[in-house]
Amino acid sequence: MRILVAGETKEVKEGLTVAELLINEQVETPEYVTVTVNDDFIDPANFEKTELKENDSIEFLYFMGGGRYVVY
């Protein structure tokens, strides 16, 4: 199925979960990334059980502080 990840179309397996997507996308420190699916926040406690559907749009929002302090 096709999904949109940060605005880019990706072909992924059916039923891919948010947790699996975070691994596929090699998101460092996923515990500090805010995930939205179709403009809704996904509770990190539900990353494992949230299955994505065809045409879902997923965004990763990263903490961004300053020059010497980085979380991702």
Added chain:
Amino acid sequence: MSFTNEQLERYSRHIILKEIGAKGQKKLLNARVLVIGAGGLGAPAAMYLAAAGVGTIGIADADEVDLSNLQRQIIHATKDLGKPKVQSAKETMNELNPDVTVNTYHTFVTSENIREIIRDYDFIIDGTDNFPAKFLINDACVMEKKPFSHAGIIRFKGQLMTYVPGEGPCYRCVFRDPPPKDAVPTCKQAGVVGAMGGVIGSLQAMEAIKFIVGKGQLLTGYLLTYDALTMEFRKIKLPHNTENCPVCGTHPTITQLIDYEQAECDGAL
């Protein structure tokens, strides 16, 4: 209040804009904006606000100017080394535009002082570099019902969003809690391109100006991200649903300000 001839000339490029005009310029001259952090973001933001004729600008920072700041903090110069950043910033703003009254706060913002400081201003610019300050500014602005611009920069990337009370999500809606003090790998040395502060800090000044003159669309409900390496700007829509937010939601659980601990590696932006 009418303009002097000097003001008509100084602000002529604003006054000929239909979105600003004489009316908008008067709003700017009567406006009060607080810039927290006189660093990579605060420096360009404060300079553009001063040049624009924002009548009262507050600047808060506890630090002194260090040589490693000058690669990006363009409000300070080599002659200012060792000087409090707020003093150096005030001098630069006064040289740019004598119309501007600059209030300096040579202090860190804390749960003890921030509400009183922001209360005097119409719009707040978060130009800080660390998460404890970002969460403190957010929560204080929510509690005092003040609009503010959040921004962060790192390496070749930057982000910003604008909070307006009642009109969209706050910073804590998006990022629930600061990363813990001992979180790995928060202490990676990261660096930042100096011009990144110019790009993102100028966008923060733009948000303040639009808010004051009441024109255009603000980044409320959006996170704007910028990647300088790919030259991509993305305006990411944020969820509307803010009722579960612990600070701006319908049943807030955070009703007192919190002084989070800084990670040991925190440094000045």
